[in-house]
Amino acid sequence: MRERNILLVTILVLSLIGVGIAVASLVRPLPQPASDRAVLVDQLLRVFFGLATAVFLGVEGLLVFAAVRGRLFGSSAAISNPNPALELLWLAVPAAIVLVLSVYSIRVLLLMEAPRSDPLLVEIAASQYRWEFHYPESGVTTNELHLPAGRPAVLTFRSSDVIHSFWVPVFGGKVDALPDRVTSLALTPLRTGVYQAVCAEYCGADHAGMIAPVWVEDPAGFEQWLQSEAGD
Amino acid sequence: MSRDMRSYLRPTTDPAVLAVQFLVTSFAFFLLGGALALGMAGETSLPGVELMGAEAYSRAFSNHGSIMIFLWLMPAVAGLTHALLLRVLGVTRSALPRLSGLGFWLLLPGGLLMLSSFFMGGDSPGWTAYLPLSAQTTGVGQTLWVASLIVLLLSLGCNATGFLATILAARSEKSRSRSPFVVASLISSTLALISAPVLLAALTALLVDRLSAGPSFLAGSLGVTLWQNAFWFFGHPATTMLLLPAIGAVSEVIQANTGNPLVAKRSVNLAMVAVGGLGLVSWGQHMFASGLIPAVRVPFMLTSMAVAIPLAFIVFAWLTTLWVSKVRFSTPMLFSLGFISMFGLAGLSGLVLASIPANLQLHGSTFVSGHSHLALFGGVMSGLFAGIYYVFPTLTGKNYDENLGKLHFLAHAGGVHLAFLPMLLIGLQGVPRRVFEIRPGLELFELASSGGALILAGASLLFLYNIFFAWRAGRPAAQEVLPGSTL
Numbered sequence: 008m009r010e011r012n013i014l015l016v017t018i019l020v021l022s023l024i025g026v027g028i029a030v031a032s033l034v035r036p037l038p039q040p041a042s043d044r045a046v047l048v049d050q051l052l053r054v055f056f057g058l059a060t061a062v063f064l065g066v067e068g069l070l071v072f073a074a075v076r077g078r079l080f081g082s083s084a085a086i087s088n089p090n091p092a093l094e095l096l097w098l099a100v101p102a103a104i105v106l107v108l109s110v111y112s113i114r115v116l117l118l119m120e121a122p123r124s125d126p127l128l129v130e131i132a133a134s135q136y137r138w139e140f141h142y143p144e145s146g147v148t149t150n151e152l153h154l155p156a157g158r159p160a161v162l163t164f165r166s167s168d169v170i171h172s173f174w175v176p177v178f179g180g181k182v183d184a185l186p187d188r189v190t191s192l193a194l195t196p197l198r199t200g201v202y203q204a205v206c207a208e209y210c211g212a213d214h215a216g217m218i219a220p221v222w223v224e225d226p227a228g229f230e231q232w233l234q235s236e237a238g239d
Numbered sequence: 240m241s242r243d244m245r246s247y248l249r250p251t252t253d254p255a256v257l258a259v260q261f262l263v264t265s266f267a268f269f270l271l272g273g274a275l276a277l278g279m280a281g282e283t284s285l286p287g288v289e290l291m292g293a294e295a296y297s298r299a300f301s302n303h304g305s306i307m308i309f310l311w312l313m314p315a316v317a318g319l320t321h322a323l324l325l326r327v328l329g330v331t332r333s334a335l336p337r338l339s340g341l342g343f344w345l346l347l348p349g350g351l352l353m354l355s356s357f358f359m360g361g362d363s364p365g366w367t368a369y370l371p372l373s374a375q376t377t378g379v380g381q382t383l384w385v386a387s388l389i390v391l392l393l394s395l396g397c398n399a400t401g402f403l404a405t406i407l408a409a410r411s412e413k414s415r416s417r418s419p420f421v422v423a424s425l426i427s428s429t430l431a432l433i434s435a436p437v438l439l440a441a442l443t444a445l446l447v448d449r450l451s452a453g454p455s456f457l458a459g460s461l462g463v464t465l466w467q468n469a470f471w472f473f474g475h476p477a478t479t480m481l482l483l484p485a486i487g488a489v490s491e492v493i494q495a496n497t498g499n500p501l502v503a504k505r506s507v508n509l510a511m512v513a514v515g516g517l518g519l520v521s522w523g524q525h526m527f528a529s530g531l532i533p534a535v536r537v538p539f540m541l542t543s544m545a546v547a548i549p550l551a552f553i554v555f556a557w558l559t560t561l562w563v564s565k566v567r568f569s570t571p572m573l574f575s576l577g578f579i580s581m582f583g584l585a586g587l588s589g590l591v592l593a594s595i596p597a598n599l600q601l602h603g604s605t606f607v608s609g610h611s612h613l614a615l616f617g618g619v620m621s622g623l624f625a626g627i628y629y630v631f632p633t634l635t636g637k638n639y640d641e642n643l644g645k646l647h648f649l650a651h652a653g654g655v656h657l658a659f660l661p662m663l664l665i666g667l668q669g670v671p672r673r674v675f676e677i678r679p680g681l682e683l684f685e686l687a688s689s690g691g692a693l694i695l696a697g698a699s700l701l702f703l704y705n706i707f708f709a710w711r712a713g714r715p716a717a718q719e720v721l722p723g724s725t726l
Contacts, residue, residue, distance in 0.1 A: 036667055037600070037667070038667075038668055038669055044596075047596065048596050048597065048599075048600045051594065051596055051597055052591070052597055052600075052667075055590065055591050055594065055597060056591075059587040059588075059590070059591070062583075062587065063583055063584065063587060066554065066558075066579075066580075066583055067580060067583070069558050070558060070561075070576060070579055070580060072562075073558045073559070073561035073562040074561050074566050074568075074576055075566070076561075076562055077497075077561075077562075077563075077564050077565035077566055078565060078566065081565070086502070086559065086563055089503055089505065089506070090502075090503065093503075093559070094503050094506050094552075097503075097551070097552045097555035097556070098548065098552055100551070101547055101548045101551035101552070102548050104547075105544050105545060105547055105548055105590075108544065108590065108594060109540065109541055109544055109594075112540065112594040112595055112596055112597070113537060113540075113595075115596045116536075116537075116595050116596050119596055168371070168375075169369075169371050169372040169375065170369055170371075170372065170463065170529070172528060172602075172603055174603065174604075174669075174671065176600070176668070176669025177669070179599075179600050180596070180599040180600055181528050181599055181600070181602065181603065182528055182530070182599070183528055183529045183530055185463055185529070185530055186371060186463060187459065187463050187464075188530055190530045205669075205671050206671065207528075207602070207603030207604065207671040208369070208603055209297070209364060209365050209369075209372070209672075209673045210372065211362055211372065211376075212293040212294050212297060212362045213293065214293075214297075214673065214674065215293070215673075215674035215675060215676050
């Protein structure tokens with residue numbers, strides 16, 4: 008009987024781990040990762056969701072079984088109370104999970120915010136309800152963000168009125184544009200395409216309309232665009 | 240226990256009357272906050288639906304948030320505490336009865352001030368009222384909103400002081416004063432008294448700024464960061480101070496419906512202390528994307544994540560208590576089981592938001608709304624219902640209809656999942672919160688979420704019908720003493 012229970016528990020735990028791994032490899036937390044940050048965040052979220060699925064299904068199974076066990080098999084399962092060994096296990100399991108997730112998160116944070124060599128600088132001015140992009144190297148100022156794929160970019164932000172928040176979901180991160188300080192977001196775009204920047208901090212009645220197109224182009228296309236803008 | 244209807248309309252020091260006053264008033268406000276939610280759900284149900292303009296939408300989400308937190312959940316938890324605390328403690332009198340009564344009579348003017356702000360027009364900056372937007376927004380509506388919050392925090396302070404005094408006065412009752420609900424109330428009240436004064440000071444500064452044209456307290460760079468810190472120093476533990484009484488009520492219900500004392504009760508109490516302590520030092524997790532000093536981000540991440548450890552411990556203690564018992568599946572028990580499951584979803588999505596890199600992606604998206612609604616509706620509201628059904632027969636001397644109660648549970652659980660899980664998915668797709676336009680490709684999720692809100696509304700009406708019908712014409716209940724309170 009006891010051996011059979013141990014076998015059953017082992018099979019259940021292994022299948023939960025299997026489901027967790029399956030979820031982690033199948034889910035697409037980010038719509039279409041288009042920068043180095045986004046790839047890292049996508050992986051991190053997959054690990055979180057895989058683990059969360061396994062934990063949730065495990066707890067849910069335990070909950071249902073624990074609730075009906077007494078009615079099915081009679082309430083004979085006495086345990087000694089207090090039970091230090093059991094309580095230690097209740098602490099150790101979540102503590103281990105939290106520790107792993109914390110260390111992993113810190114690692115991803117360090118990778119995401121590592122200094123980048125020779126970045127393209129873009130100064131972004133936010134105001135109700137528009138984004139303005141300024142390229143200090145070439146003196147170009149526009150209403151759309153263009154970035155070359157493969158070259159690191161450092162975007163700096165400043166707001167001239169209230170708080171806004173610059174979010175290109177496929178880039179995997181956001182930062183607030185504040186009226187009193189300059190903030191920044193570093194990333195390397197990886198995939199060419201046209202995306203959208205939205206405002207993620209409520210900034211007034213037209214908040215939902217504060218959007219700007221974001222172009223990631225191959226370096227030659229980017230240079231061409233920059234020159235045509237500078238020529239205007 | 241049959242009282243004259245008029246006794247509920249008069250100032251009182253009787254905790255049983257206060258419990259009813261708080262619960263009835265808070266659920267009246269809940270209906271208003273819920274109506275605003277249905278308005279928003281209608282706006283985002285189908286593409287092309289246009290129920291309100293951008294400014295009205297902003298007032299709807301701002302008032303929805305502050306009504307649900309300050310006019311529904313906080314006073315409803317206060318009502319549940321008035322109903323349960325003395326019974327669990329086994330004492331007959333509050334320690335500061337007049338102060339507790341004042342708590343209720345501050346709720347009414349505070350609530351009316353807040354409701355009036357909705358009708359004053361203009362744009363509204365959300366329940367977080369971030370500066371400088373909340374100082375610049377013109378119109379008397381925002382000023383009334385700030386004033387109402389000051390009154391409501393004073394009401395919270397009266398309630399918390401009263402509960403704390405009652406618990407401390409009864410501390411010689413060794414076994415009863417260590418019941419899970421009592422310990423939960425003790426920590427919850429302490430959190431309120433530590434954190435509310437900070438927001439109260441910031442609100443007072445904002446009110447003076449809005450009323451005077453002279454020198455400003457919160458002008459310039461001081462205001463932007465100081466407000467966020469002051470707001471979340473209260474706003475983050477606010478969830479904890481709502482959650483703990485729900486955890487306490489669920490613990491009492493589990494004891495009453497298993498006939499067994501909670502396994503590892505002492506350690507569960509310590510775990511609740513840890514939840515409260517960590518809740519008090521995690522406020523920075525709301526500011527990861529807001530230019531928070533890099534050096535303090537990781538400590539805030541660690542405290543935010545670590546709260547999962549004592550919460551998981553409490554869940555394990557509940558599961559083990561169920562495991563060794565023969566469970567009676569009464570209505571409050573179903574809500575307690577639902578609490579464990581739905582709060583699990585809230586906790587797991589909260590763990591994602593505590594991680595800095597994940598937070599920088601999902602902060603400000605509907606993922607955050609989904610998480611907070613899972614925590615407040617799946618969590619706190621389920622615990623609240625468990626507690627109300629549990630204490631109802633003892634409080635009113637009447638029995639409610641068990642079948643309707645169970646139907647209420649099914650609708651509530653179904654509504655919570657359908658309304659709030661799609662919000663998580665919509666946020667992952669890159670949709671910011673507080674926008675009323677439907678992103679192409681997400682129509683089905685938006686419709687499901689709006690449908691869930693409708694089911695949740697139906698569930699709540701079912702609850703109110705069941706409770707009020709039972710109260711007026713229910714079968715008499717024999718219970719004089721709260722079942723399980725002596726375990």
